[in-house]
Amino acid sequence: MRYLPLTPEDRKEMLATIGAASIDDFYTDVPEAARLGGKISGLPDHQGELAVERHMGALAAKNRTASEGPFFVGCGAYKHHVPATVDHIIQRSEFLTTYTPYQPEIAQGTLQTLFEFQSQVAALTAMEVANASMYDGSTACAEAAVMACRVTRRRKVILSGGLHPHYAAATRTVCEAQGIEIVQLAPGVDAELALAEAVDDETACVIGQSPNVFGTVTDLTPVADAAHEKKALLVSVFTEAVSLGMVTPPGEMGADIAVGEGQSIGNALNFGGPYVGLFACSKKLMRQMPGRLCGETVDADGKRGFVLTLSTREQHIRRDKATSNICTNAGLCTLAFTAHMTLLGEKGLGHLAQLNHEAACMLADALEGVSGVELLTPRFFNEFAFRIPGDAGDVLEKLDGLGVVGGVRASRLYPGKGLDDVIIAAATECTTEADIKAYADALSKVLA
């Protein structure tokens, strides 16, 4: 067994040193009725690398990858190109196989990258401070709602009609358990500004999204103004981090808390995880933030260094009074994010955002040219919704038969909401003009 260094002789010698007769001596505290004799049945014995790789490879081969052909699925996770350098960096042993940097003298590598990550996220969202990551965008959104209730001492959260339904559901799960009231506004392609009407004196926060789940970009400034007038907070959500290279960021719209999904920068699709939740806020709310924070300090020689800080907010110190129960975060995914962002820089990010936007514009033009297609999203970055005559599920299945993965049917996210004829499609820098033509041609055929 290749992962176990002890030899039978070692084991014998070690038992002798300890003064134990056999390994069983260590398990005598286990209630006798619960002790297993022999090994657990129904599972295979150990295997070599080749056999395991074959087994896993066979499972992998049953999946269609996003790179295999025209692919337009978005809605919270996006197919982007990740530079080879990023994957090399995150596979460095010193990053891959280390723990949370609780011993800062021998964890400055992790700590400095976290400090840089926090600085990048704050800049990207145009917010004052950011934490060292959450599990993903949806759990970051849920934590933001709870934090807003803590800050305002209110118990009501209002969700926009364009907030990703999975984010809304994750937020509902966390809030309901704590007796926080959730008000969900009706789904709408271009309905984020309805939050401004809905906010009242009991509202802790309103949660809006731009670009929203239908791809619509919205300047949430009027929502921020309305919320602040009622002493409520604006939580501004995004699921496509690349958009912030072009689109108005949360901080420029008066958001108090910005949360989003960072997968698009540096991280593969991975069938939904692991991803990296981004969490930023104003400086005055800093001490109410969930999760780890890295801060600058000096060592005994006066040299600059970094440590985890403000940990009295956290569960390992504050226990039942902690701001959150989060412990493990998205460590390595933050490294992938920060490394990719460092390679991009402001120049590369802006360029990448423009390529994404242009791909989506070309896709919209091409699909609008197909008879029967009605574009629904009025302003978009790299994703939009459109209506087709017929059932979106059937249409997507037929497109799939023609080699085109055409997007997400809105009814998968909103069952029973009358959106059966709506498709949400995304394009990125990976989308080629040939892909776009293939989509338009296939859709023409399917709708003919």
Next chain:
Amino acid sequence: MSMNSQGRPTSPSAPSAQPAIQTVSGSRGLQQREDLIFETGSTTKTGVDLPAPKGGMDRLGGVTRKKSVGLPGLSEPEAVRHYVRLSQQNYAIDLGLFPLGSCTMKHNPRLNEKVARMPGFADIHPLQPQSTVQGALELIDQLATWLKTLTGMPAVAMSPKAGAHGEFCGMMAIRGALIARGEIETRTRVLVPASAHGTNPATAVQCGFTVDEIKADARGRVDMEDLKSKLVDSSDIAGIMLTNPNTCGLFETDIREIADLIHEAGGYFYCDGANFNAIVGRVRPGDLGVDAMHINLHKTFSTPHGGGGPGAGPTVLSEALADFAPVPFVVEEDGVFHLVEQRSGEGSEAFGRLCAFHGQMGMFTRALTYMLSHGADGLKQAAEDAVLNANYLQSRLKKVMTPAFDGYCMHEALFSDAFTAEGIETLDIAKAMIDEGYHPMTMYFPLVVHGAMLIEPTETESKAELDRFCESLLSIAEKAKAGDESLKAAPYLAPKRRLDETQAARKPELRWSEPDKIAAE
């Protein structure tokens, strides 16, 4: 011995006292100084080459960024050097023994990494048609089968993204069950041992419960008298959150009785599975009366810790709680796998959704790869070796150090600071270990032991490595016993000296800002 340019062997000159060398660069030999990207990069520099935009396309409707972002870029060689230099300031399992108790820093097999990067796993989207991801759903189903079989539990929720998220999942399932019984208003109290991970009380509160702490007894286990006294009036009991093996590294001897008492009181038994690695193949939590337990794939099943994540915390559930699992979940029908994403209305008690998608797929691929590599026989051997290694350390270290409790331990050995001289504390011992080339043990946890030092070697250390580690730690312990003041300023040889955490908290600098901006504040 090395050769000089003339081919003659060279040897070091006569040994002399080492002068205090100051370098101009700030680097020290292989230890390279590395500034922040905000100091070395520029907003006009980039390390990616992208095709030229076409221009003339704009459907943003004016919702555009007004100010510059302020993000520095580096060319590829500069970026690679930046991160490689930083990496060399980190300790890691691949460098040496990482005895962080409760964290299970075992070897991370590279086959796991290779498999996770297969395009068939890494390059698939969570919302693409289910017919195109049958292999992924089958993988989730296979991993679920392993987890259920190893724990002896009938159901598992796969979507929790880390241990604490799994705790949340399990406690929400308990909450769901209490709602179904119509008792959520009355059953609000959750018992949590004083020795618990901080996540346990935090999770209970997050699920709307109140925490009632139970004491540890002199043997480091749950104090049964205290437990019983808390159950005299049990009408408000929702359940108990108990780690087993517990955070003192001990198996809870009375666990069956505890489970029975809680069930009789009308509550549920949440087991924190952080230490499952000690008992895989030897005991099934399902046979201990457990109702819910999360499994840290990044501890027991070798997925990398990555400097603090990502983790994965699938949560196994008993018959009583199985109906209360969150969406989504995978079901198989005639060889076809379906991902159930919505509550199906009547008969479904699912409490909702924990996160956006289906869980940490990238961790699932790694964990299943590890399980298949080890097999049923190897997983059991791994658990036994982890326990053997811990007991070996305990038996050697107790010659100088003070074990917190009598008897054998499970996978980690716990010591108190009773052996240290006045003025020397656990922190000093931990920092001195850094100079010896080791990562410190977990310190000051669990809280029930004074100056706790929790040492978990894991099964992936050889006897020779354990022996070297013992020699180092014993020599430090001797110094601590003798009151050697030099320990107070350790480490001396690390990339950084002790860092001022008080200053960091008093005046938090959480991001880079322009130097003149800082001066103006």
